[in-house]
Each structure stands twice: as structure tokens, then as C-alpha cells.
Amino acid sequence: MSMDIVHWLRGLGLEHYAAAFLANDIDAEILLEITADDLVGLGVTSIGHRRKLLAAIAALRDGRGSFVAASPAEPMRREQDAGIGPNAAERRQLTVMFCDLVGSTALASRLDPEDLREVLEAYRAAVAAVVADGSGYVAKYMGDGVLSYFGYPQAHEHDAERAVRAGMAVVAGVGRLKAGGTALASRVGIATGLVVVGDLIGVGQAQERGVVGETPNLAARLQEMAPANAVLVAESTRRLVGDLFEYRDLGPVAIKGFRDSVSALQVLGESSIESRFEALRSATLSPLVGREEEVRLLLRRWRQAKAGEGQIVLISGEAGIGKSRIAAALQERLQAERPVRLRYFCSPNRRNSALFPIIAELERAAVFARHDDATAKRTKLSALLSQSGNAVPDLEAAFADLLAVPAGDGIPNLPGNPREKRERILSALVWRLEDLARQQPVLLLFEDAHWSDSTSLDLLERFGERVRQLPVLMVVTFRPEFEPVWIGQAQVTSVLLGRLGERETMALAGGVAGGKPLPGEILDRIIEHTDGIPLCVEELTKALLESNFLQEVSGQFILSGPMPSLAIPSSLHDSLMARLDRLGPVKEVAQIGAAIGREFTYDIVKAVTNRPDDRLGAELDQLVDAGLIFRRGGAQQTSFVFKHALVQDAAYGTLLRGRRQELHAGIAKALEELGGPLPKQDTSVGERSALLAHHWLRAEAWDKALAYTLEAAERARNLYARPEAINHYWQALELVERLPASSERSRVHFEILVSIVQLPGWRRDEKEEARMLHHLDLAMTDASEAGQTANLARLEATRGGILDDRTLLEGAIARAEVSGDKLAMAYCAQRYGDVLGGHGQFEASLEHFARAVEIYGTQGNRLRQSIVMASGGRCYNARAGKLDQSLDFAGQVRENADALNNAELRAWCAMNAEPYYYRGLWDEAVVAAQDALPVAWEIGEWPVIIFSSAWLALAYSKLGQADNAQRVLDRLFDELPVRAVKSQWMALPYAQIARAQIYLTAGNYSEALDTVYQALAAAVRRSFRLEEVAAHRVLGQIHEAMGDRAEADAAFRRSLEVLDDIQCPPELAQTLLAYGRFRRGDNAQEDRPLLERALRLFEEMKATGWIAETRIALAAASPAS
Missing domain, CATH: 3.40.50.300 (P-loop containing nucleotide triphosphate hydrolases)
Incomplete structure (x- = not known):
């Protein structure tokens, strides 16, 4: 056993000189004779360090100091292990360094075992000293290999950089060691990634802190590839250290055990870039925002x-x-x-x-x-x-x-x-x-x-x-x-410098995205998780752009699927973990708080930890003093808020799955038992049911999670929080699949499906439509096997409506009749009526809606009856030219909305603008929309908002109020959620047509043309025949204004061709009027018959405003033949 020079140096805080001392054979005896000049020769250039060493040597001579007899590297490991609990396994980002002594087999063959032992001890001591100097952790000695961690048990702000510097220092330090007169050589591999680290493996002297994950394997393979006296790093490490170093890119290399090629780089030395800021950032600086x-x-x-x-x-x-x-x-x-x-x-x-x-x-x-x-x-x-x-x-x-x-x-x-x-x-x-x-x-x-x-x-x-x-x-x-x-x-x-505000955060995120718009959901997450810290905004935005759930379409980014949980960017992980690791055992309280949410209360933490008040209070005080959380309130009624959302994410991210489940189950039980008001949580609507659903879901108690999720969905629905309700229903559908098959599961599955499809905006994209069809297939199978005929009919009608499958809808209606279930009959009739109406078959559609209205009336379901009247009854009567009937339905809906005091019905009253517009009563159309649109905006009734805004804008235009028309549509398209654009509701093409019409009136032909083409594409894709008619008519008017008469004539004719397939007198009359005006310029006397036919249709509908317009056009038309 030799005297431990390394440990002595470490006690002085000067362990980075250990390699030089060992390379020059400085032992305890020689150390006592060391002079200031000797220290300079050893590379101790700092005056302060030389004085510290000389004082310590003098103390040794006087008997006031001492060495510690130990194996060269063991003291560091003992000190590093201190404070790590027996159950300290955690998920965390780790930089792993694997060092190997080159040519050790040859050394063993030519050296005496004792000499070899001394060489290996000197080598290990040199490596251990360097690792300790970089605040790393020597995890394991494997013969001539040394496995080290940077980022565990104590993370530091720049662990990847520390690892690379340590790798370079190891190569240099080992190179100064000699064996039999020959310099030793080493090689190093370094990689960074997510691991599970901290499990105690082995017993006694063989005990070690194990690590599980791809990262240590990659570091070991890179080490094997490295030439002598070289450091190889993975791209994962290179991204974190940026251009602090110069590299030789080895390109993608095939590595044993890895399916894909791995990028590897050899570190050549420190770079010449002046600024750390510039070296750690890309060549292009992010936009300067808010400064x-x-x-x-x-x-x-x-x-x-x-x-x-x-x-x-x-x-x-x-x-x-x-x-x-x-x-x-x-x-x-x-x-x-x-x-x-x-x-x-x-x-x-x-x-x-x-x-x-x-x-x-x-x-x-x-x-x-x-x-x-x-x-x-x-x-x-x-x-x-x-x-x-x-x-x-x-x-x-x-x-x-x-x-x-x-x-x-x-x-x-x-x-x-x-x-x-x-x-x-x-x-x-x-x-x-x-x-x-x-x-x-x-x-x-x-x-x-x-x-x-x-x-x-x-x-x-x-x-x-x-x-x-x-x-x-x-x-x-x-x-x-x-x-x-x-x-x-x-x-x-x-x-x-303060933090950025929300607008500045959005501007910075947009700048990082190259000026291309980001989805609102993404911006909300960035704002929520970055707390206005520019670096966090930049790094999180970059991480999101590099993810696979954002895709660029037409110059903007859109979500390719549901928003997943956000992972902490690797570039921020070390600095966040460093703050947590400095807490020591108190970190557990931070982890529990993180599992509860961004904000948590004393009583919930107390219930979960079961700690005495004095201990828990002291631990929370430490978290406050460390600047990780804020305190609100006083005494034991207090609540706490994480200062940074990313700190909460980091604390939660370290927990293993099993521990997370335990914590969430404990939190859920505490919430159930404690009752009382809760602080606002990061849930959809901040309600107790949503919060309990969240924790039982994370605890994987699927049945409890489902019950609370459905409760949260109903509460959100009753509050007209449609997006939140839809999200809860989608979560409920996922939970249903986790439950074992049973009649109860079948019943709940059916109720969820029927509920969600009645909410506007449930179908955000094709993927969600596919998910819905998948669930409908499962539910239909269950209903069929259980002999639930009425439920099966409603599920078939839902599927038929989504797929536009008339055969399936007709079968559903027949099945509902067999079942004798009146409500099932009404539901299927309404679904079929919607599909027929969308295709312009208004008379057939109205037959089914009349059936639904009748059944709901006889069943005493006045609300459902009124909804059917407001939607299909009013709409398709108007489009069929039955304006008296449409306005009669509109009046009944208005009365029922007041009698039932129902916000949804009040919102639907805005749709009464449609029959008024078709009748040419522009002022009445404006009043109808203006009175009810605010309610629709308030509750998020988006189909009503979109359609009614279109009718309102068109009515304003007829009244010569172009600015008001533009204002209405600007607000609509500014606030239109992404899901509306992606799901292509029937309403959206008509709003685009109205916008194109307003652009045309303003002389903005380019915008008008682009907008009408968008509407036309959507209408054709979804087979919305009325919208196709209107789009071709407005397209003809735009080409007419631009002087493209051939294109205009073709568009008008196409509008009339489609009208031959549908029965829509109001739109037919408008197209005839527009085409007649156009043909007046051809001197072919073909304009008058078109205008006369339009007038007859308008007169049949008593469309007074349109009648007046048409008579004016006829007065200027070609003379009668």
C-alpha cells in the first residue's frame, strides 16, 4: 500500500496536478524535499498554488500534516458515493467517458506483476485525479479500463464540456507516465444520452453504481475505435459542446451492436473561437427580441x-x-x-x-x-x-x-x-x-x-x-x-435584464423558426415552459423543430399529430439538474412537488410524504432559499410554485416509472381525502376531476382515471369548454382500450363516441378521423356481440356520416327502426340528413330532418329538437328555397333559446342570417348575426361562428359597408383555430368564398383569386356541392373583373352545371344574375333570358332585395327579341 499523493493533493483542492506528480515519481519521501523551482518544473505556474503546496509540505515536515494510506483512486470514489442513497437510481442525461490503457497486454507480458501493479495504480490514479478535477465520478475500474460519469451523482452546468476536457487531460497525463522507460498511451470515448443510473450492483469492494442505456455502450465502442492518444466523441456530445473544440469528423461509422451508423468525431484540441457564447451557439445568432x-x-x-x-x-x-x-x-x-x-x-x-x-x-x-x-x-x-x-x-x-x-x-x-x-x-x-x-x-x-x-x-x-x-x-x-x-x-x-413577455417570447420563437408561423398549441407550450428566458425559448423551439411531430406545409409549421409531452432540450438538462443536485436529500421533496404540478400545496406534500411538520417545513424552506420555488400564503395553508417550469420538468424527469406511479397514486388519494379548494393546476380546465384523472392516469389506475376523465369531460362540456371536453373524450377513448372487455366497457365506449362526435371540432385531422373509425369498429363489434341493436344503429350512422357512406346510413336507419328505439331513429335520421344536405339533396335531407324533429318532439326532448331545427331544419329549408319555412324554424329556435335559457341555442340564432340574406333582407341579416354571434364566440361554437360571419360580411357588403365586412372576416380568420382549417368543416369554404367576394369588391384580385381557389379545393375534396356552386360563381366574377372573359364564362357555366345536380333556387338565382350581367357585354342578347329566369326564382322566394337588383340589371339588359 503506497502513500496516496493524489488524495493529499485533492485535500488541498489541487488534484489537477496529480498526473504531473505521478509522472515524475513524486512519493511521500521526495515530496518533503520539493522546492519552489521543482514545483515550477512540475507545471505549477500559479503563484498562489505554489505557496499553498509549499505551506502544506512544510506542515508535513513539522508533523502537522499527514498522508492517507489508500489505493490511489478509492478515496475519491468513497467521497463521491457519500450522500447517495441506497435507492438512488434515476433517469437523467449523462455524459459517459470510457478510458483504456493502450497496449496493456504487451505490458503484462514484459513486466513483473508488481511493476505492472504499480503502473496500473499510477494510470488509474492519473485518470481518477483528472475525473475528480472535472467534477466527474469514477464508476468502475475494469482491468485497464476506467468508466466515468459526468452529470452524476452531481450534475454541473457544463458536464459534456467537462468530460471532453477530462478526456484530453487523461491522454496528456497518461502520456507523461512511463513503464520500463516507455511512455504510456491511452484512448478515450465519450457519449451523452438518457440513462438510468445509480443502482448499487455487487457487494463489498466490487460494489458499483450501475448505468443502463445505450450511452455507456456507445462510449465504450468509440473508445475501441480511437487511435492511441486520441479522444473520440459522439455527435450527442458534440452538439452540447459546440465549437469549443476543433474536431476531425470521422463521418457515420458502423458500430457493433448499433443498428444505424453513428457519427463520430476526434477532438483535436481547443478551438480558436474567442467567445464561449459564439462557440456554443450556431453561426447565425437568434433574433434580438425585447432588448x-x-x-x-x-x-x-x-x-x-x-x-x-x-x-x-x-x-x-x-x-x-x-x-x-x-x-x-x-x-x-x-x-x-x-x-x-x-x-x-x-x-x-x-x-x-x-x-x-x-x-x-x-x-x-x-x-x-x-x-x-x-x-x-x-x-x-x-x-x-x-x-x-x-x-x-x-x-x-x-x-x-x-x-x-x-x-x-x-x-x-x-x-x-x-x-x-x-x-x-x-x-x-x-x-x-x-x-x-x-x-x-x-x-x-x-x-x-x-x-x-x-x-x-x-x-x-x-x-x-x-x-x-x-x-x-x-x-x-x-x-x-x-x-x-x-x-x-x-x-x-x-x-x-428581466424575462421576456408573452409577445416577445412568441416573436423570438418565430425568429428561431425562420419567420414561419408555428401552431398556437406549440407557442402556448413554449410560453408555459420557458418562463420568458431567451435561451430556454431558443433551445426548446429548436428541439421542437427537430422533432417528428411538426411538419412544414405551405410555409408554416403544423402539428402532425396530438401534442406529446415536451422533453427537456439536452442543452439545458445539465444546468437544470445541477440546481437540483445541489439540494442533496431535499431533492426528493422537489420531485414530489413536481409530480403534483407546477403549483402544489403544503397539505398535499405532507399527506404524500408523511413527514413531521418541522422536517418538511425546513426542507421546503431550503427549496425556497435555493430559488427553485416561490411561497404563497402562510403557515400550513401555504402553496408553492416552481420558479421555472423546466426545473419542475427536470425534477419529475429523474423519477423512474415505478416511483412515478407510487407518487401519483399517493397524490390522487390525498386529493380525494383532503377535499377543499385546489390551486390552479396544469390541467385542461383546472377542475378537481381533471386533476384526479391526471394523477390516476399517471398511476396507471385505468378505471379510476376513466371515471374522473369522463366527469371532467362532462363538466367542460357543460361550461362550453369544447376543446377541453374533446381532449378529455379522446383521453377517455384511450383509457377504454386499456380495460378488459365487458358489457360495462362496451356501454361506456358507446357513450363516449356518441358524445364526442356531437362536439364541433372533434376531428382535427385525418389521423384523428382514423382513430375515430378504429374506435367505432371496436364499439360496433362489441355492440353486435352484445345484441345492442339500437346502439349498433347509432354507431353505424356515426361511421356512415364520417365516411359519407349512404349504404351504411340507410342500414343504420333500418336497424334503428327494428330496434324500436325512438331516439336511435332520430339520431340516424339526423346523420343521414346531414350527409344528403351536404351533397345538395335538400328535399331528401329535409325529409329525414322532419322525422328527427318529430321524434324529439314526441319524446319531450325540446333542446335536441331545437338543435335539429336550428341546424338542418333552418339551413336546408333556406337552401331549398323554402324561406318561409326556414324563417319559421328560426323563430321557433329563438323562442326555445329564451325559454330554455340555453347558450348553444342562442348561438345558433346567428345562423338565422342565412334565410334573411337569401331573401335579400340585408338589414335583418345583420341584426340576426350581430345579436347572437357574441354568444357563439363566447362558447366557441365554431361552425356557427364561421357560417354566420360569412353571412354577416356578405350582408354588410350589400349595404355598402365594406369596412365592416372586412373587419368581420379579419377577426374570423385571425382567431380561427388550426383544427378548423385542418378538419375542413363545411362552414370554412363558404367563409372563404365570402372573403374572396369582399376582396373582389375592394379590387384586390390576386387575394380574391387565391382565396376562392382554396374554397373550391376544399369544396370539391369534401363534395360540398353548394359551396362548389358559389365558388365557381365568384371565380367567374373575379375573372370578369380581371378581363379574362373566357375563364369567367367557363366558371359561370361550371356553376350552372353543378346546379343541375342540386336543388338550390337561391344559389341558382344568384348565379343566373351574375352570369346575365356578364353576358350583357357580349352583345349576343343572351343576357336577358338569364336575368328573367333569375327574377322568376327570386319572386317565387319573395327575395325582395334580390328582386330589386335583378330588375335594375334587366333595365340595362339587351332588348327583348
């Missing part, structure tokens, strides 16, 4: 600085809030002025490296290259300093020492006293700033000061003292935990 005022402020301060009144601007804000983006925007705006730029970038990995950001800036300014030798660097440094025209030997000595470049001839050495030497270097750096400012105004950017080393901060303070007398704008960015010394001083401006 114009801050940029204008910076530009004002720049103008003041240029005038000689130097300025300091302190920009603070939480991670991802946009500090670096504003700095980049400032540089963009000043590009034309070409100021001197001094850009200093701090790094989370270099906090202990004195003057790291300063050195990095000087190396960039001197254009040092990776392979430059000492002579080349000295030449470049001299050239840099000579640019001022005031080359001073003392300054060159200071910079040469700082950059570890041997000084040239005639350059004096710096003082040996460390304090004097430090002072000379800092003074030289201040002199450089002053010299540059004398030549030209300087923009000095010091980014991420919260990661700075103390010496750089000392220099920054000195800069701050001087810039007030110089033409310098000094911008310092930092997170809230950093406390700058200049606050409140003269010529200092503080800027605290």
Missing part, C-alpha cells in the same frame, strides 16, 4: 465614452437571460466604427487559473497558433507590442512572463519576489489599455465575471479606476451572485 432599449442605452454610453467620458455598464441577469446576446448586438451596431475591441471571456473551468481571460485575449491579439514554437511566439509578441510605437523592454518582459514565452535578448528579468512580479504584470496590462485608448476609443467587454479568477478581478478593478478618464466603454456581464465593486459610483450604469 432594444438596453442596446440603445449602451450606444448612448458609447457616445459619451468616445467623447472622453469613460463609462462602465454592468449587465446582470440569470443564466440564459441574454447578457452575451446584448454584448454581441452592441458589437454588431458598432461594426462600422471599427473600435478597438478588448474581449475577455471567463470560463467555468478556469476559475483557478490566474489571469486566464487576460492571457487568452493576448494570445488572440498576438495571433499565437497551436504549434508555434518559442521563437515564433516571441516574434509575434514583439510585433503586438510594437504596434503602440512605445515598445518598452520592461513591458515585453511582463507580457512574455505572463504568456510563458522566453524573453528575448536585452529584455530584463522580472523581479523574483512574487508580489513585485504580480504588480509589474498588472501595471503592464493597465498600460496597454491606456496606450490603446490614446490611439482610438476602446470597447472593453468582460463577460461572465462570476466565473473569473481573483487576479483577473483585481485587474478589472484597476481598469475601472482608469476608464473614467479614457475614451473607453467597459461592459461587464455577470449573474446575480456576483457583486461588482462599482455599483453606485460615477459614470457607472447598472442594467438588470
